[in-house]
Structures are given as C-alpha cells and as structure tokens.
Amino acid sequence: MKTTVEVDLKWFTMRQNNSGGYFIRNEEVRDTVIIQALSPDDAEARAKTITYGNDSYCQCCGERWDNWFTESDADEVPSLYGVAIEDLDKEAFRYDAVLYYFDGTKRFYKFGVGFVPYDELEDND
Numbered sequence: 015m016k017t018t019v020e021v022d023l024k025w026f027t028m029r030q031n032n033s034g035g036y037f038i039r040n041e042e043v044r045d046t047v048i049i050q051a052l053s054p055d056d057a058e059a060r061a062k063t064i065t066y067g068n069d070s071y072c073q074c075c076g077e078r079w080d081n082w083f084t085e086s087d088a089d090e091v092p093s094l095y096g097v098a099i100e101d102l103d104k105e106a107f108r109y110d111a112v113l114y115y116f117d118g119t120k121r122f123y124k125f126g127v128g129f130v131p132y133d134e135l136e137d138n139d
C-alpha cells in the first residue's frame with residue numbers, strides 16, 4: 015500500500031573553513047554549502063557524502079568542515095548565519111554557495127548576483 019506523508023523540510027548551512035589557507039571550490043563544494051533535509055541527522059548524513067573527498071585540512075588550521083547539526087541550525091529558507099542568502103552580498107571569504115535540494119537537485123548561488131550556472135562561478139578548482 016502506498017503511503018504519502020507531508021514533511022517540513024529545513025535548510026542547514028556549512029561554512030567552509032579555509033584550512034591550509036585555501037578554499038576548495040568545485041562542482042561539489044563551495045565556500046558555503048546549504049543542504050535541504052528532513053532533520054539535523056538527515057543533513058549530517060548528506061553533508062558527509064558531499065564533503066567526502068573535499069575535506070583536506072591542516073592540523074594548525076583545524077578541520078575544513080563542521081558537519082554536525084542541531085535543530086537550532088535549521089533555517090526556513092537558504093541562509094547563512096540566519097540571514098537569507100538573497101540578502102547577503104559577496105565578501106572576501108564569501109563568493110558563492112552550492113545548494114543541495116532534498117529531491118537531488120543541485121544549484122549554484124553567487125552572493126550578490128543570484129543563481130548561476132556552474133561555469134559562471136569564480137575560482138573553480
């Protein structure tokens with residue numbers, strides 16, 4: 015029997031630490047990674063898959079990713095530090111974000127500009 019349930023999806027944000035003095039910017043990760051998920055646990059599982067292979071770091075700078083979430087990290091809309099991404103401009107350490115939607119869709123967002131195709135992002139590895 016088919017069962018349909020309605021769930022509230024939330025957004026969870028990871029800010030990349032530029033461990034070793036550089037960011038990893040490619041088709042999987044940007045300086046900001048935003049994940050739509052069912053729960054903090056679901057977001058963590060997705061985050062581990064996304065950052066796998068994009069997680070090099072040096073001991074003195076600390077780990078590149080903090081991919082542990084709690085309910086208090088959940089946002090209603092894609093956000094950074096609790097501010098909706100469309101209200102944020104580009105800054106020195108904030109160029110762009112990759113958004114992972116619950117249904118598997120992936121989109122790239124350039125701060126101060128909007129959603130763009132991958133090849134319009136800067137500093138790709």
Ligand SMILES: [Zn+2]
Pocket residue numbers: 033034035072073074075076
């Ligand atoms: Zn270091």
